[in-house]
Amino acid sequence: MIDLAVEGRRLVDFARASYVEGLGFGWLDGSGRTDPDRAVHLWVTCRMVHVFSLAALQGDADAARLARGGVRALTDGPLRDRGPGGWLSSVDLRGRPVGTGKQAYDHAFVLLAASSAVAAGTEGADELLARSWQTFERHFLDGAGLVIDSYPRDLGEPEPYRGANSSMHTVEALLAVAEVTGDRGRREAALAIARHLVGFAGDFGHRLPEHFDPHWTPLPDYHRDRPDDAFRPFGWTPGHSLEWARLLLQLEAAGEAPEPWLLPTARDLFEVGVRHGWEADGAPGFCYTVDWQDRPVVRRRMHWVHAEAVAAAAALHARTGEERYAEHARRWWAFVEDVLVDREGGSWHHELDADNRPTAVTWSGKPDVYHAYQATLLARLDPLRGLAAQLR
Template structure:
């Protein structure tokens, strides 16, 4: 047996089978009215929830990757998502993208726009019709409305007419802009996007997180001053929880390695910070309350605040361990990679209804306090795909080249 599961034909075959299982489940999210809907735990469309732009964009990204992997039907499903992103989810009058199909919600947020860029970039690499034009438009909107050259980071959100920016800055939306910028840079060949991704990472991780003892700060005011007590009265918010979100430590760890791998002369702090974030996430987040799993959030004294376990955190832990194993060759990362796949197989993979349970309680039983149902497969699908690919270029470009 190979020293690493990453080099094992058996493990790769298992990852391939899990990827097909995930896309089979996710195909049920295609809403005949347009875009991709929110799926229930059973895999049915949740008719009480309007179409969300972030879900549609993430599913479009996944199906573009599935098409590049040779999965029949993936291209048509990616096209279904692109049609919604070019149609009802797009503001034809003022530009940009709504948060979703709810006509009362006209906020235009960086989080959604980051995923529009990612979806368009992956679909462009997959050769889907209209994707390149969508990517160019999305990048133009990000350039004009979200990128702040003075701060080297992105704004959070605007009203529909782009007249009133939200007086809040978020690490989460900027983290996903890093992911989107890496994809945009590799697909378009324009190096400015990778340089901007590096600048965001340097300020949020190498700057703010390092100054805070590597406890990643998530929330800031308009001048990028930390808001450490933000949402203390809503600690389990699905997008802006109080405290520090351990899963983001792991997600940033991986993104720093993707940044490093795509640069001719990367700064040395990228690898050092990636290892530090990973190690701190393991030390403070894994089994923080005595049971297997990562707690959702920690306070600023490293105590668990919200104890439910989110599937996406384990997916990002798997990905960070795989990336660090490939980058360093250290056996300890292989050990964690296996540990977390064993955990996912035991608790998260839902072989009866499909996909992964999105949330578990503190005893690792399916729960729905933060996330109801199974909205998308973006994190889980990347967990079974990216370990097989190089750290650079991004997945869509690597697959297009035969990776």
């Protein structure tokens, strides 16, 4: 069995080289060097601030330094768009805008990063959290408290698309903010989003639709012609079902009067995700996406899916005490150790082909350690609570 404490430190060590002074955190290549041909992305920068804040809470002084640098970059660097407001999706290594859209997905990670940095006592984190919440509440939540996916740079007319992925990470971020600040309203906001999104699964046999029109009508054929789109693939994504299962259990644990639907829904999402994701094509590993007849579409294995699988299994085992969930976790950790962990290059292989060999079709390199590092902590700590709050 993999030593999770050692593995967590190894992941943090790999990630240290990603820091780019004044900009944030760059895109790491397969050997852990910043790729000069890739932009500095907001979501990568925020995930790294989150990771280094968690490491700082465990006494890593250098991680605390990196978290401070990341908070400064998010507050004063070129990713922050001072004119229209909010944050740009990416800038090049000279600080010039590359991706000028404003994404709810990215801004949810600003919230997560800020809340973890607050927990770590990072200078400037309180200001960052206040500003990021003001931006998110004003632009990315509609009158019903649901997530608006994206805007052009001027934050004018939003894109006529709604997505489950940005909503899921908003739930994650709001839970983290609630635990760190004690603001229970954020937990209730997260619960409302989860109730709305997960409610669609009942009409699809506990499969979660990913794509919607502006009125939240599911679009099951969305991107059928681009099935392996990096952020909006066709079909449904077993890994997201597993991730939602854990978040529902965290919502339940955070509530004073938990709603009775949360545990059975988490079970259903987990069971269907495992049944149609794990070894769906006959080989070990989780397929990335499947269609609505549960046939594999993108057979490549993403490292983040396996990280979320072990975390969801740990959460269900902690909540129910049922040994079958622990058995799942052991099996999947063995797969991670045997196939995903890269002992030579560092970190985990981010993508495998259908024969479980490293590939780079969707992503190049190993841009961040967020999913993997969280998995090592959730397996060792309480998987029903936020990491920053309990480490603090």
